[in-house]
Amino acid sequence: MTNKNLLVVEHLTKNYPKFHLTDISFALAPGTIMGLIGVNGAGKSTILKSIAGLVTPDEGTIVNAATDNLAVMLGETVYYPEKRLATITAITRRFYPTWDAAQYRYYLDFFKLDDHQRVKTLSTGMQIKYQLAVAMSHHAPVLILDEPTSGIDPVSRQAIGQVLQHYVADGQHSILFSTHITTDLAAVADTITYIHDGKLLYTAPKAAFSAHFKQQFGLKATDPLSFDEIMLKIERQVLVDAIPD
């Protein structure tokens, strides 16, 4: 494992008939949260699914700190609508020798979830919170989350941000999450990786990421520049010549 990074992605390439994810490389340091951003169809989910083993890359390597203890949340839907959460949890926990029942209870309380409820009675936000509670309850070194705050109210988004930061606070866990909610990046991400049309445009710690694009856009270091503005400027092709082929 390079530099003790918990996740190392090198030259990840996946070719679909009408889309090419090309030569994606980045590393996730312990104790950090990386936000993956880019417009719809940029390739974020393809990267996350490749790490989760749900997509087979055409080229490249992915080294994860613990391949037998993956924590992945790729969508809001919890299957088995008629089942109670407790039943699903009882089955899920069998796959994880490191399952921590006290931690699971803590997250249920934190998210105000009752695991006697049936899946079909949960709102979308409650389903996401339940999946997060399960994903964070077996001490996986790396947590992979596809849009964990999509469809979540601002108060709950802040609560999720808190638990994510707490998850990495011991310096032995890391989180990679995709998002379209750029305020989440400002609140919780340590590093940001920008995917543009299947290619990695830029990856850097948050402050360096902003500084890089201020320089690209001819702004002063003290000028304000939000992540939304960065995305809008890039996607309006302001930087088209800077994007590698």
Ligand SMILES: Nc1ncnc2c1ncn2[C@@H]1O[C@H](COP(=O)(O)OP(=O)(O)OP(=O)(O)O)[C@@H](O)[C@H]1O
């Ligand atoms: N199984 C597949 N077969 C063919 N094309 C696919 C497949 N899965 C994804 N794609 C294509 O790959 C491209 C990237 O999709 P992906 O879901 O990775 O984007 P994304 O950045 O996660 O988008 P969003 O923000 O909308 O979730 C899209 O053009 C999509 O149509």
